[in-house]
Every structure is written in structure tokens, then in C-alpha cells.
Amino acid sequence: MNKISIAFAAGLLVAAVTPAFAVDEPLNVIKYRQNVMKSIGAHTGAIAGVVKGEVSFAGDVEAHARSINAMSMLLGHLFPKGTDNAAFQETRALPAIWEEMGKFDAAMKGLQQESAKLIDVAQGGDMAAIGAQLENLGKACGGCHKPYRAEKQ
Amino acid sequence: MAGTGRCFAILAVAVSLAAGLWAISPRPAAAQASAQPDVGLTAGEAVARGASVFHAAGCTACHTDKKNNGQPLAGGRALVTPFGTFYTPNITPDRDTGIGNWSVVDLARALHEGLSPAGENYYPAFPYTSYTGMTDQDVGDLWAYLMAQPPVSKVNRPHELPLPFRFRALLGVWKGLFFSAGRFAPDPGRAATWNRGAYLVEVLGHCGECHTPRGVLGEMEWDKRLAGTAKGPDGKKVPNITPHPKDGIGKWTESDITYFLKTGFYPDGDFAGGAMVEVIEDGTSFLDDSDRSAIATYLRDLPPIAGP
Numbered sequence: 001m002n003k004i005s006i007a008f009a010a011g012l013l014v015a016a017v018t019p020a021f022a023v024d025e026p027l028n029v030i031k032y033r034q035n036v037m038k039s040i041g042a043h044t045g046a047i048a049g050v051v052k053g054e055v056s057f058a059g060d061v062e063a064h065a066r067s068i069n070a071m072s073m074l075l076g077h078l079f080p081k082g083t084d085n086a087a088f089q090e091t092r093a094l095p096a097i098w099e100e101m102g103k104f105d106a107a108m109k110g111l112q113q114e115s116a117k118l119i120d121v122a123q124g125g126d127m128a129a130i131g132a133q134l135e136n137l138g139k140a141c142g143g144c145h146k147p148y149r150a151e152k153q
Numbered sequence: 154m155a156g157t158g159r160c161f162a163i164l165a166v167a168v169s170l171a172a173g174l175w176a177i178s179p180r181p182a183a184a185q186a187s188a189q190p191d192v193g194l195t196a197g198e199a200v201a202r203g204a205s206v207f208h209a210a211g212c213t214a215c216h217t218d219k220k221n222n223g224q225p226l227a228g229g230r231a232l233v234t235p236f237g238t239f240y241t242p243n244i245t246p247d248r249d250t251g252i253g254n255w256s257v258v259d260l261a262r263a264l265h266e267g268l269s270p271a272g273e274n275y276y277p278a279f280p281y282t283s284y285t286g287m288t289d290q291d292v293g294d295l296w297a298y299l300m301a302q303p304p305v306s307k308v309n310r311p312h313e314l315p316l317p318f319r320f321r322a323l324l325g326v327w328k329g330l331f332f333s334a335g336r337f338a339p340d341p342g343r344a345a346t347w348n349r350g351a352y353l354v355e356v357l358g359h360c361g362e363c364h365t366p367r368g369v370l371g372e373m374e375w376d377k378r379l380a381g382t383a384k385g386p387d388g389k390k391v392p393n394i395t396p397h398p399k400d401g402i403g404k405w406t407e408s409d410i411t412y413f414l415k416t417g418f419y420p421d422g423d424f425a426g427g428a429m430v431e432v433i434e435d436g437t438s439f440l441d442d443s444d445r446s447a448i449a450t451y452l453r454d455l456p457p458i459a460g461p
Contacts, residue, residue: 045422052408135416141424142417142434151389151427 033078062122069115092150110140203298208439209357214431227305237314247304257296274324283359286337331372350451380458397457410449
């Protein structure tokens with residue numbers, strides 16, 4: 001085999017394989033988005049364990065809050081058009097997101113702000129204040145989940 | 154249309170039962186009406202107590218049309234059911250369009266017996282099947298609270314119901330079959346916390362109205378009490394809240410339940426969306442910690458049921 005035919009064969013191989021691994025395909029974005037969301041939920045659940053008094057790791061709250069805040073900064077690019085639940089049953093993201101992008105952006109900013117505040121409050125170490133701010137964070141979560149996420153079926 | 158056959162079947166059942174039940178079903182309204190409840194030492198105290206009754210009973214969720222920026226308690230929210238679309242009424246104390254002319258006895262009759270001041274039957278979309286258990290004290294306090302709210306002038310929108318459901322007369326039959334008026338009776342063999350939880354879950358909170366599956370006539374299926382349904386309000390799935398380990402909330406700790414009812418956070422850190430978030434925001438988040446604990450105690454003691 002000469003070099004040209006090797007290159008040609010390699011080209012064919014790439015062409016054949018590429019669609020299955022297409023970068024940023026809607027389903028891949030949906031899966032990635034769900035992993036980011038689950039990580040936010042996991043950190044929130046961990047803080048709730050501290051607030052409920054189930055565990056004594058109050059010193060960890062700041063780290064969890066920082067993680068939530070960092071993840072909240074990623075959300076902006078995780079909702080490309082065509083990743084709604086009308087197109088894919090794998091997601092519960094409602095088409096209303098793309099009809100009301102301005103409102104949706106504002107709701108996402110809400111999470112960024114409330115998680116930033118939670119970092120500050122966590123540094124203070126006052127458990128009652130942490131609990132109250134976690135509730136504010138929850139309201140920010142609900143600010144998107146209520147209007148823009150379908151219920152579990 | 155698929156629903157038509159069922160409608161006729163239901164009508165046929167209803168009519169055939171009507172003859173037999175008509176004689177025994179309608180109870181003289183006055184005989185069942187409550188005595189004037191004790192309104193308390195001062196009106197202010199009754200209003201304050203009424204606020205917690207109001208939150209536990211979750212009145213706001215149905216009687217405020219939040220989706221369309223409706224005024225608080227002025228009604229108009231659409232409730233889509235298999236029997237048609239109901240529009241909730243105005244329960245502000247506006248004298249012309251709300252309940253401003255209602256006496257405390259009128260409110261008691263509505264809650265305890267499902268009857269309007271004029272003696273008409275209410276559709277059970279209004280959960281008097283649960284509220285019938287309310288104590289007279291709670292009804293009196295709720296009345297005081299409602300009358301202290303700002304009146305809003307908003308005319309009630311008529312329900313949009315297909316035949317035969319628009320015949321209110323059939324409701325007498327339905328009530329004869331599926332409704333029995335009666336105050337909540339605490340179980341003397343149980344702790345006060347358990348009984349308080351039972352009252353909050355079964356009566357004020359009317360949790361079963363969504364979380365219990367319904368039969369073809371819209372009646373609750375008591376053998377599957379609080380076990381969830383695939384066909385809840387607006388055709389949505391409603392979760393099983395019995396302590397079944399797999400299908401229900403058997404793995405939730407008491408603090409998982411109380412924290413969820415206070416904040417909306419699930420034990421896994423997800424945050425409630427959908428109808429439950431309204432129940433939490435307008436209702437259970439306002440309760441005392443002791444009441445949320447009572448709810449958790451009662452729910453965790455229910456018989457675990459699989460499904461839906």
C-alpha cells in the first residue's frame with residue numbers, strides 16, 4: 001500500500017467513525033448538562049446534611065458552595081438550541097427556555113448570585129444563616145425548575 | 154371520541170343509582186351545620202391562628218391564578234380534570250364577587266358538607282372530602298383570617314364541563330356514594346404527634362386529593378391511600394408517599410421529610426418543581442417545625458404500598 005491509499009483509508013475510517021462521536025451533539029450536551037446539574041444537586045444535598053444536623057462537617061460548607069458557584073458559571077453554554085424535551089425524551093428541559101431566553105438567563109444568574117452569597121455566609125460559620133441562605137439557593141433552583149423543567153414521568 | 158362512551162356509562166350508573174339514593178342522600182343542611190365556633194379571645198388571635206390553618210390547608214395554590222398573575226385568593230385558576238375544566242372561585246372577602254357575605258356557618262357548611270350558602274352541592278374538585286374533618290375551631294379561625302384579607306373584585310368564571318358532569322344535581326348522588334361528613338376523630342391509642350400528623354395529612358393538607366389514585370367516578374381509592382398515581386391533576390404523575398422502600402419514601406428519614414416540606418430540597422439535593430413546589434411555598438414552609446415533624450411521623454407510619 002502506498003502512502004496515498006493509507007491516507008485515503010484513514011480518511012474513510014475517520015468519516016465512518018466520526019458521527020458516533022460527534023462533539024457537542026445534542027444528546028451528548030444533554031448528558032453533560034445532566035452531569036453538571038447532578039453535581040450541583042450533590043453538593044446541595046451535602047450542605048443540607050450539615051444544615052439538618054445529620055453530620056457535623058460545618059467546615060465543608062464553603063467548599064461545597066464554591067463548587068456550586070463554579071458549576072453555575074458553566075450553565076450559560078449548556079443550553080444550545082435543539083436540546084429540549086420536545087426533541088429528546090432524555091431531557092426534561094422545556095422548549096419554554098428558548099422562547100424566554102432573557103428570563104431564563106436571569107434565572108441562571110440568580111443561582112450564580114445566591115451561591116456566591118452562600119460562600120460568604122459559609123465563611124461566617126453561622127449555621128442558622130447558612131440554613132437560611134441554602135433556602136434562598138433552593139428558591140434560585142426552583143426559579144428555573146418550576147417554569148422550565150418538566151415533571152418526572 | 155373515546156371519552157363519550159365512558160361519560161354515558163357513568164351517566165347510566167349515576168341515573169340508575171339516583172332513584173335509590175335520592176331518598177336517602179340529601180341530608181337536611183341545617184341539621185349538619187356546625188355550631189358557631191369559638192372565635193377566641195380576640196379577633197387578632199383568631200386571625201393569627203387562622204393564618205396557620207390557611208397555610209396548612211393550602212388554599213392559595215388553587216385559589217390564586219399565579220400563572221396569569223392573578224390577585225391572591227381571587228380564584229380563576231384552571232383545574233383540568235377528566236371531568237372537565239374547573240375554574241376556582243374568588244375567596245377574598247369582596248361582598249359582590251367573593252365570600253364577603255359569608256357567615257362562619259356558611260364557611261363551615263362549605264368545608265364540612267360541600268354545600269354553598271344557597272344549599273347547592275360543590276364539585277369535589279373542592280376537597281371537602283378532606284376538609285369535612287376540620288375542627289370547628291379551625292374553621293372559625295380560618296374564617297377570621299379570610300375575612301381579614303384584602304377584598305378583590307373578580308367575577309367567578311363558570312366551569313367548563315361536558316355532559317353529564319355539568320348537571321350539579323348528579324353531585325347529590327356522588328356525595329351519597331363517596332362522601333361522608335364528619336369531624337376528624339383522634340385515635341386515642343396513638344401519640345399526640347401521630348394524631349396531629351394524621352389531621353394535617355388527611356384533613357387540612359388534603360394530601361390524598363393528589364397523592365391517592367382515583368376511580369372512574371373521581372372517588373379516592375382508599376386501599377391505595379397516598380400511594381401515588383400516574384394520572385394526577387393536569388394528567389401528571391404524582392409520587393407515592395407511603396413508606397414503601399422502592400416505590401414510596403421508605404428511604405427518607407424524618408429530617409428528609411421535614412426539610413423537604415420546609416425548603417423543597419429532596420434528599421438527593423434536587424429541588425422540587427411542579428405542583429409540590431406550590432404546596433411548599435404557599436403552605437408547608439409556613440408551618441411550625443413541630444407540625445412538619447408530625448406530618449413525617451404519620452407518613453412514616455402509613456402502610457407501605459407498591460406502585461403506581
